[in-house]
Amino acid sequence: MSGGQLTPPLADGDHILGSDDAPLTLVEYGDYECPYCGMAYPIVKEVQQHLGDRLRFAFRNFPLTESHPHAEHAAEAAEEAAVQGRFWEMHDTLFEHQRALDDTQLVRYAAELGLDASEMERALDEGRRAPRVRRDFRSGVRSGVNGTPTFFINGRRYDGDWTDPSAFLRALRATAEHA
Amino acid sequence: MTETTVRGAAILGAGTPAPEFTLRSTPDETLSLHTLRGRPVILVFYPADWSPVCGDELALFNELVSDFREYGAELVGISVDGVWCHAAFARSRNLHFPLLADFEPKGAVSRLYGAYRDEEGTSARALFLVDGEGIIRWSYLSPVGVNPGADGILNALESLVGGSAASQPARAGREMPAGGVEVRP
Numbered sequence: 131m132s133g134g135q136l137t138p139p140l141a142d143g144d145h146i147l148g149s150d151d152a153p154l155t156l157v158e159y160g161d162y163e164c165p166y167c168g169m170a171y172p173i174v175k176e177v178q179q180h181l182g183d184r185l186r187f188a189f190r191n192f193p194l195t196e197s198h199p200h201a202e203h204a205a206e207a208a209e210e211a212a213v214q215g216r217f218w219e220m221h222d223t224l225f226e227h228q229r230a231l232d233d234t235q236l237v238r239y240a241a242e243l244g245l246d247a248s249e250m251e252r253a254l255d256e257g258r259r260a261p262r263v264r265r266d267f268r269s270g271v272r273s274g275v276n277g278t279p280t281f282f283i284n285g286r287r288y289d290g291d292w293t294d295p296s297a298f299l300r301a302l303r304a305t306a307e308h309a
Numbered sequence: 310m311t312e313t314t315v316r317g318a319a320i321l322g323a324g325t326p327a328p329e330f331t332l333r334s335t336p337d338e339t340l341s342l343h344t345l346r347g348r349p350v351i352l353v354f355y356p357a358d359w360s361p362v363c364g365d366e367l368a369l370f371n372e373l374v375s376d377f378r379e380y381g382a383e384l385v386g387i388s389v390d391g392v393w394c395h396a397a398f399a400r401s402r403n404l405h406f407p408l409l410a411d412f413e414p415k416g417a418v419s420r421l422y423g424a425y426r427d428e429e430g431t432s433a434r435a436l437f438l439v440d441g442e443g444i445i446r447w448s449y450l451s452p453v454g455v456n457p458g459a460d461g462i463l464n465a466l467e468s469l470v471g472g473s474a475a476s477q478p479a480r481a482g483r484e485m486p487a488g489g490v491e492v493r494p
Binding site for chain 1: 457
């Protein structure tokens with residue numbers, strides 16, 4: 131027996147950076163309040179920079195809400211930003227402000243990104259994006275995500291080291307060669 | 310009776326009646342397995358409160374308590390830690406399911422399930438799904454350092470109960486973390 135398989139595979143509703151033709155697909159299940167995901171954030175950027183067009187990157191929500199009190203609303207804020215067309219800007223803002231993720235701050239980030247802040251406030255109050263976040267979470271559980279961050283390279287769970295960018299790159303390149 | 314052996318540890322397998330037990334869940338309450346009869350019960354044996362992997366494992370299961378309830382299932386954690394330790398740990402992690410203290414005689418229940426590690430003196434990292442009649446329907450022994458995730462138990466629960474009210478996404482494969490052992494009928 132070996133590692134998990136991304137289930138379901140990436141589809142239109144996913145947040146994806148990069149081309150469908152890229153030989154490598156990296157998917158992260160992450161939590162905006164998780165310190166390890168915060169550690170992974172610049173590493174993923176570095177890997178993206180190195181691999182350029184050869185990589186597409188997708189992010190799915192996996193908030194551990196009982197451990198991280200702001201994680202759920204942060205994820206919902208990113209999803210609301212996605213509806214307003216600015217997912218990645220919000221994604222980056224959240225990881226760059228991991229210790230400032232209460233509702234007031236989330237609404238402020240929306241305003242700073244030029245989004246409709248009152249829509250953001252209502253979306254958070256009403257839990258409008260909660261079903262989407264839960265869907266991501268459940269897909270993660272079914273895919274064998276056992277903590278955050280969990281990465282999948284071309285659909286297979288990556289259990290190796292991601293904390294060292296060069297090791298992570300080697301693993302990605304090795305997958306590309308066998309793709 | 311099915312048994313699977315990994316490095317000397319043998320956990321009870323599918324088809325085996327789940328050994329009855331009564332353990333403390335708080336300083337003044339106990340929980341007996343038979344009181345949960347009629348519902349599926351998920352037993353999560355784990356080595357220790359506070360150790361990082363267990364924290365992750367229990368945090369993940371904690372997030373799924375409502376999903377398990379949709380299947381009518383109860384979730385119970387078991388380790389050799391004492392009740393006060395469990396209480397502090399459960400409070401710190403906001404756990405919404407009972408932790409049972411397999412504390413005196415130490416590890417007795419874990420041993421009954423084959424989920425005890427003699428060298429370390431702790432429970433192994435093992436999962437059991439017990440059906441409403443008290444029969445083990447699925448079990449899994451994970452390498453001690455590896456968080457087993459919850460896909461295995463959810464798949465087992467789904468085959469036991471059938472589709473749930475929850476809108477589940479497409480089923481994942483039955484693959485489990487490397488090195489683990491899944492015991493099926």
